[in-house]
Amino acid sequence: MSHRYQQIALLVAIALLLVFPLLGDRFYVQFVTRMLIMVVFASSLNLLVGYTGLVSLGHAAFFGIAGYIVALYSPEAHAAGFWSSLALSVGGAALLACLIGLLVLRTSGIFFIMATLAFAEMLFYLFHDTSIAGGSDGIYINERPILTIGGWVPIDLSNFVHFYYLVLAFAAAVILLLRVILQSPFGKVIVGIRVNEHRMRSIGFDTFRYKLVCFVIAGALAGLAGYLSAVQFGVVNPEMLGWHQSGSVLMMVILGGMGTLAGPVIGAFSLMMLEELFQSMTKHWQLLTGVVIVLVALYLPRGLAGLLPARPAGNGELPSAGSSASRSASSNTASTGGAPAGVQDRV
Amino acid sequence: MDPTIFLIQLLNGVQYGLLLFLVASGLTLIFGIMGVINLAHGSFYMVGAYLAWSLTQALGSFWLALAAGIVLSVVLGMLLEWLFIRHLYRRDHLQQVLLTYGLILVFSELRSILWGDDVHGVAVPAMLSGSIALTETLAYPVYRFWLSAICVLLAGLMYYLIQHTRLGMMIRAGATNREMTQSLGIDIGLLYRFVFAFGVALAAFAGMIAAPVSSVFPGMGNQVLILCFVVVVIGGLGSVKGALAAALLIGLIDTFGKVVEFELAGFQVLPELAGMSVFVMMAIVLLWRPEGLFSRRLR
Amino acid sequence: MSSDILIEARGIHAYYGASHILHGVDFTIRRGETIGLMGRNGMGKTTLLKSMLGLLPPREGNVLVRGSDMTRAAPYRVARAGIAYVPEGRGIFPNLSVRENLIMAARAGRDGRNDWTLDLVLATFPRLRERLKHGGQQLSGGEQQMLTIARALLTNPDLLILDEATEGLAPLVAQEIWRILHRIRQTGISSIIVDKNLSAVSAISDRNVVLVKGQVVFEGDSDSLRAQPDSLRSWLGV
């Protein structure tokens, strides 16, 4: 029964998102666009954190690099092509993810967290301390890319309503894509890796390859988000790949609920809306945000998505993923906290 | 670089490394040994510095402020453990990340409400305010030597406590298997409350004694947080020795990274990119030893 | 009289989340008694032990330890009452050395008795002496098991609870464990033993308790247990 309500709620939400630009004014449409971009970003991170158990604190590297790529690729005076700049940005992010992944995936647990952070920070300082792209102040994209299909311009990226629908379409596509991937054999493998990588290897999975592919997919999707974000306002600065950015998207994922498709959506929307709300209430709005985060951590071990009634098993979501977040705590201890992952030697 | 200057730079590096160790040592305890990822560690450092400033003004003596500050921070630590942290030991580590991230926001706002957003300075206590001349132009403040001595002392103390006392063993045991530790008759709840409080006090203490040399400003906690994690991770989880070695390493890298330049493919690499040096270092260490320099397995 | 009873569990109902595992179990162990706790896989033996040790507080029923109610007491308080637990599947601390595992909780008994010293357990398990400096996680399965037993003995308990303590031990060592249990029994220490080696258990136990689906179906000495071969087959599968 509750499942049915959920479906209805979902349909209503989709309908609202579809008609929203017709009701809202420019600011709110752009605000929701930004939330949708963060949904893409958070969902990409969720693939790593929530499903594969790879907690990255450097995910903004891919978000930011894609932004820098469009910015550097866009000519001064006229617009770049949408498809070429998109392909270049997403491809660049994927390539970077592949390179970084090859290195960082050798570590695990907290060491992985720190290794991802290290590479992202290197990139941060590269853009912050050198004049490659405007240094600490960042650079502009003077003209937004232009989307043409055989000479026809179906979507004007400078038009905020058009842009909204473009982002909405991308967000929906990403979530659907993740949903399909997670049901596939590949999806089962990465979830297995999160729970017990050692055993995955011993039953015949070369886990490194799967983790790397997963890391690249997540990096590419983060790149997509970064591209959209850079294009939305046309400014790119080092903060885009700083650890604050990585941290805040990680918070969205955890707050919303790891390992569920709905989690990052809820996390991105609620965190951004809460901040917006609190900001209008008081100068010390961060205090309120902090308190809400603390309360969620204390009382909602599965994040805000945990408030949704659990879906009947075997229906959509991985039965094991979300619900196991707290149960797998003990197995996480082994990799993140106490015994190093090298207990492999001891069986 | 002429030898005298080189030696002085060495001293600078070591001294900075020791200070880093002091800040990171509380984190080693809480994170490396208790297994709690405490992002709010930097906030305690900041709270310590602000306590030193406000208490010195209120009590008129740095030393009194230090004593009072330690007591207050222990109390704060116990309170936080009791209110929040104890609910999270069994949970996913990421819940701890979330909670302590929330605490960062709370503390920074509370600081803003209580103490404002100004930058402050704390005077070096009179008895340590002298300087020792190293070269004709350069002198070294006595206070910095004193700081280093305290850090070395604390490092030794912690090493002994954790590696060689039963208390240390119990704490380490509790991190991997709470139930079993309890079943051996150890009140892990109480033990952890004290350990957490001790970790908080260490961070705050570091903030207090660093205040006279580092000045007191709002963002100081966040600045130091990442560096602390780097120290703990490079050193290997839960290893005091490792944290010390890593802190010294970073101190030296940072120091020489700023002043030594060399050419690579026609580019002046350092110190142009000194900001990266610490992270490059961490990446190299982790790739070479994916579990830190002094991981438990190697001990 | 009641001071004679170490643990008394009355009408225990235990749950894991929604699944109801123990259905009103009564269990008592007195000073000096050795009890064999039997039942097939998944019948609730471990659950019963955990309920009594405070590791899984029962939803209904009471647990009295030495006469005082400890139904919801923290596990360390139960342990402090002189009860040592060797869990199934080993509970060593992988990040501590063998030596640290042993001495971290070592203490004299409640009456100041200090029968089990580090030297004595090392003499009993010479294999551990060779491994003293090794990390717990480096031990072989059987060595870990020895370590768990040795660690429990070092707390000089009045009641020793062994959940499949001989799992993974070589026959010679298992025999040694049974010998030690006999010896312990003679010094007046109580024990609760869960073990798949039924003949060894019944050879030492004063009383046996058989669990089936979370209920006590039999309680009595080894002879009367052996006297019911048919029931034995249906309860224990042998």
Next chain:
Amino acid sequence: AKSDKVRVGFMLPYTGTYAQLGIAIENGFRLALAGQGGKLGGREVEYFKVDDESNPAKATDNANKIITRDKVDVVVGTVHSGVAMGLIKVARETGSLVLIPNAGANAATGELCSPNVFRTSFSNWQPTHPLGKVMVGNGHKKAVFITWKYAAGEEALASFAEGYRAAGGSIVKELFVPFPNVEFQALLTEIAALQPDAVACFFAGGGAVKFVKDYAAAGLKQKIPLYGSGFLTEGVLDAQGEAAEGVMTTLHYADSLDNARNAAFRSAYRDAYGTDADVYAVQGYDTGLLLIQALEKTGGDITDREAVIAAMEGAVIDSPRGQWTMSKAHNPVQDFYLRRVENGDNKVIGVAWSALEDPARGCSM
């Protein structure tokens, strides 16, 4: 539907490191308007505020908020240069009027200059430019320059180098500290080894406090004089204490500036807010004055963009910092003072450079 009030938006940091600056600017601005009964060109004023947290990552978002959500007629913002870049970007797209009351990025009135963007503070090029002339005048021909490795620091260095070389000095070495690292010991040792005639620097806030204290504690202050852009000793003298005594800086203002205009301003400010005004308050105040002049000229009509812009371009501001005018690129043409810290105060020694104008490189306006 717009009311007949003038809608003024503050996009300023109200939290974080620069919170004090944001507040001072707003206070200054309001004080200027208070002189007009709180009105602009005879019209009531309605204020809107957005806290930009000095976070460049949220800059465009916040700019968007104040410009498209609150639909203000004019934005006053901001402090942080990176954030200002975001604000300018949005302003260039929407054509909104932006008055920058602090952020010094050269580009704002250089490559990115734009008819609707004005600055009432300074460009990063300005404060360190006169230093060179002063230092050479004092006989310091070999100097070391030290700053944080970030855009503002590099801009300050570039303009210092220009001025210093022109005056006949030579820079022995440029030293950088990664931003926002505050561990200076290694570089102080380097300075001691180089033994220059003097040291020039660019730091602000917490870094400034620490640098000045470390410089003194290392015993360098007695031997190698320290010069800096004025922000080195703004708002942090209390925290720096004894260590700051004797440090020489150049800036377009000083609290102790001895003129009637300044005295009146400072006492009014103290009366209104209970604290002392600082350079940021002056910049906010001047922003107010600029807007007042412009709307007076247009008779309160702010929708006539071109008239407003023309009025601002021709404005002559009678400021507590002295009189200044607007350059073609919309940056103040103003005097720079040489100050020395004496008894915990920035004492004005004289004018280091009068009517200094930013070269506005890359601006085609």
Next chain:
Amino acid sequence: MSETVLETRNLSRHFEGLAAVDGVSLSCRMREVHAVIGPNGAGKSTLVNLLSGDLRPSAGRVFLRGEEVTGFAPPRISHLGVGRSYQKTNVFLPFTVFENCRLAAQSRLGSSMRFFRPARRYRAVSEAAMRAIEQAGLHRQADKPVDTLSHGEQRQVEIAMALATEPSLLLLDEPLAGMGAEESLQIVELLKTLADDHAILLVEHDMDAVFALAGTLTVMVNGAVLESGEPEAVRASRAVQLAYLGDEHHE
């Protein structure tokens, strides 16, 4: 004689001076249970780890059906038809028994870089998983998450997973440990039938099971082979009795 599936030559593994496995040469044939016994810490698990690729040997070589596989990583060894169980239960605790085995069976797909078709539509995989579950006697628990099973039941899952990869060589490290008497008997029966078309290397301390199953018996002490051959002959060896069996087992 049937085909030799596994062969080791002078296999050794040292841990900082300790020779956990020391020059072991043995072989395992199709349709044979080769039991390895020995005191605790003799190096049996280390041997299994060397064979499964979990550990790399310090010296010596390993052959599978005549091909050298020394130093291969576990996934590769697994794909050569080797399945193993662990002495300390090592499964996917939050997953159901079925999902545990399905995952194991899925590895036989070759590559799992398949992104678009739902995993549950791979019928053959699910069927292989169900077969393994039934063989291990867990069909009633198939849909329960493993972390809600008792210790003994979890031990059964351990075996089911090894079976689900449909190996031809099974390396079983104390499969009976922690199992009740009845389940032990069931598994012994299962191993008997499996032996018809598998090669099995069995490490076990349950002597009743060992003597019921073993075609060849090797005794390890301090990392080295003490005795190897026909079970009865080995049992009679005085050295073996002294080192391992104790008095109960020399009749």
